[in-house]
Amino acid sequence: MFIHPHKIKIEQLLEAKFNPEHLEVIDESYMHHAGPEAGSHYKVIMVSSIFAEQKLIQRQREVNKVLKEVLANDIHALSLKLYSPEEWEKQPIIPESPKCAGKNKEL
Template sequence: MIQDLIERKLQAEFNPIHLEVQNESYMHNVPPGSESHFKVIVVSEQFDGKRLIARHRSINAILSDELENHIHALSIHAYTELEWQEANGVAPASPKCAGGGK
């Protein structure tokens, strides 16, 4: 499963304080059981002192093969521990699908 692979890779690379990998494919016009649209929430000490773009680039680099071959869309929410606390442990909800039949 792509979701499990994403979780393993992010866990191994970032040793996160908090990690969520959500398969949001069901929200899009794809066949049932698809693994093509994901939302990741990663809270890691490794993000301390790094700009948001650097955090996203590091996640994209770790998942480069999946992005090239399996993932159609990836929503990234990368936080420091302090930012996660300030957000009350909640990431923004994903928008509704803008295309297809959903």
């Protein structure tokens, strides 16, 4: 199974900065027109105690700051699901990503 270098880099950067209790970096490129090996669409599900005192926008800004260099290189979309440990315990289901509007369109 192919693992894109972007996925590995995202995991390394997030682990180093946020010391997450739970981290999933899901390459969703297969759901989009670019294809499964494009490394262009990612979903991050992360639980960190750092988020306990932060509002959602603060969490997103911090993650985007850490991933700035990676995001500048061919990543088209990044979905962030960021939780404190307490929120994670209450979150029964992670929302699914929407289907790509352009995946089935002819070029």
